[in-house]
Amino acid sequence: MSRTPIQFLVAPKEVKRFIIECMVAIGTEAKHGAALADTLVAADGRGHYSHGLNRLEMYIKEVKTKACDGNATPTIVKETPSTAFVDARNGLGSVAGIFCMQLAIEKAKNTGIAWVTCAHSNHYGIAGFYSQMATRSGLVGMSMTNTSPLMMPTRGKKEVLGTNPIAFGAPGMDGDDFMLDMATTAVAVGKVEVNHRKQIPIPTGWAVDKDGKDTNSTSEYNDGGKLLPLGGREETSGYKGYGLATMVDVLCGVMSGGPYGERIRKWTGDPSEADLGHMFMALDPSVFINDFPTRMSGLMSDLRNQQPAESDKPVLVAGDPERMQEKLVEQDGGITYHVSIINAMDQVADSLSVQKMERTSKHS
Numbered sequence: 137m138s139r140t141p142i143q144f145l146v147a148p149k150e151v152k153r154f155i156i157e158c159m160v161a162i163g164t165e166a167k168h169g170a171a172l173a174d175t176l177v178a179a180d181g182r183g184h185y186s187h188g189l190n191r192l193e194m195y196i197k198e199v200k201t202k203a204c205d206g207n208a209t210p211t212i213v214k215e216t217p218s219t220a221f222v223d224a225r226n227g228l229g230s231v232a233g234i235f236c237m238q239l240a241i242e243k244a245k246n247t248g249i250a251w252v253t254c255a256h257s258n259h260y261g262i263a264g265f266y267s268q269m270a271t272r273s274g275l276v277g278m279s280m281t282n283t284s285p286l287m288m289p290t291r292g293k294k295e296v297l298g299t300n301p302i303a304f305g306a307p308g309m310d311g312d313d314f315m316l317d318m319a320t321t322a323v324a325v326g327k328v329e330v331n332h333r334k335q336i337p338i339p340t341g342w343a344v345d346k347d348g349k350d351t352n353s354t355s356e357y358n359d360g361g362k363l364l365p366l367g368g369r370e371e372t373s374g375y376k377g378y379g380l381a382t383m384v385d386v387l388c389g390v391m392s393g394g395p396y397g398e399r400i401r402k403w404t405g406d407p408s409e410a411d412l413g414h415m416f417m418a419l420d421p422s423v424f425i426n427d428f429p430t431r432m433s434g435l436m437s438d439l440r441n442q443q444p445a446e447s448d449k450p451v452l453v454a455g456d457p458e459r460m461q462e463k464l465v466e467q468d469g470g471i472t473y474h475v476s477i478i479n480a481m482d483q484v485a486d487s488l489s490v491q492k493m494e495r496t497s498k499h500s
């Protein structure tokens with residue numbers, strides 16, 4: 137008896153084609169659809185399924201309901217040789233993010249360091265996409281964004297801060313880099329969504345239910361639950377994640393002149409504009425030393441060469457799990473998707489009269 141496949145392989149360029157056609161079908165210019173596709177395909181290719189195709193329905197809904205303007209182009213409101221204040225004009229976060237980091241890179245190449253703050257934007261995907269734009273230009277890069285409130289602060293009961301990610305990247309030799317890209321909650325909310333799609337439980341420590349009790353159930357989370365800060369409860373130093381999330385909101389919400397904390401619109405069911413803020417920093421390490429990439433590679437090999445506690449689990453540095461996932465995609469000739477996301481994308485294709493993604497079933 138033949139079993140229904142549960143995993144499928146889709147070539148990255150086919151995923152990109154699909155995303156662009158979906159966005160064009162709802163009136164977005166192809167170049168903006170392509171910017172969105174670049175960030176979503178990068179997320180799935182790195183194994184962050186929370187921020188790839190899993191988010192496409194959200195972007196489509198936002199553009200269709202005009203909560204986000206799919207065709208807006210960002211503008212520079214104010215600038216100095218090493219800073220810029222950018223208005224995303226309620227456009228796609230990926231379009232704003234790429235624009236701002238490109239600007240930061242150009243400025244840093246002239247001045248040594250640049251900082252760009254972006255206001256009036258939308259969800260921009262994986263923060264690491266932007267810090268990696270900097271490392272690929274030989275620069276140290278950083279990016280952060282505020283997001284809708286989902287995190288319960290230490291000692292609090294209500295969600296008042298977002299999953300506010302931080303991405304910090306530093307270039308090593310031969311294209312290697314250190315790439316710390318993390319939510320300041322225990323995990324990105326998209327990981328709860330992915331488990332919900334697959335109908336599998338979440339580990340203890342990610343979230344609490346509506347009464348503040350630990351939960352492993354995605355349905356209990358969806359029914360008024362909250363995410364825990366990175367570090368979990370007060371006893372396990374969750375206040376550090378809470379502090380980092382607040383720092384992100386200082387640099388993205390307070391600094392951009394937009395809403396912050398619980399003043400940001402709700403994550404679901406709120407039709408108003410997201411009005412998010414982002415920050416982007418690029419630094420040319422040669423303003424300090426000439427052998428930064430060699431020294432970075434030295435640090436990373438010292439860490440990777442540590443004796444592991446379990447012989448089959450080597451010590452990694454941030455960015456390695458994603459690099460391994462990218463290699464797997466290359467070897468397989470495609471990104472592996474769970475049947476739940478393929479089915480959801482087929483429904484999107486039907487609703488927009490777009491050709492479904494070509495795929496092959498993957499036998500594990």
Ligand SMILES: NC(=O)c1ccc[n+]([C@@H]2O[C@H](COP(=O)([O-])OP(=O)(O)OC[C@H]3O[C@@H](n4cnc5c(N)ncnc54)[C@H](O)[C@@H]3O)[C@@H](O)[C@H]2O)c1
Nearest residue numbers: 261262263283299301316317318319323324452453454455
């Ligand atoms: N745009 C938004 O609103 C938003 C909000 C939250 C998160 N995100 C994105 O979601 C993605 C997932 O975030 P997350 O916090 O769930 O990621 P995660 O917990 O999977 O990984 C966080 C970091 O830890 C590193 N890491 C993982 N295992 C490691 C190991 N064994 N040794 C050393 N380093 C290791 C990873 O390389 C990564 O840099 C990120 O790309 C983030 O930018 C976006």
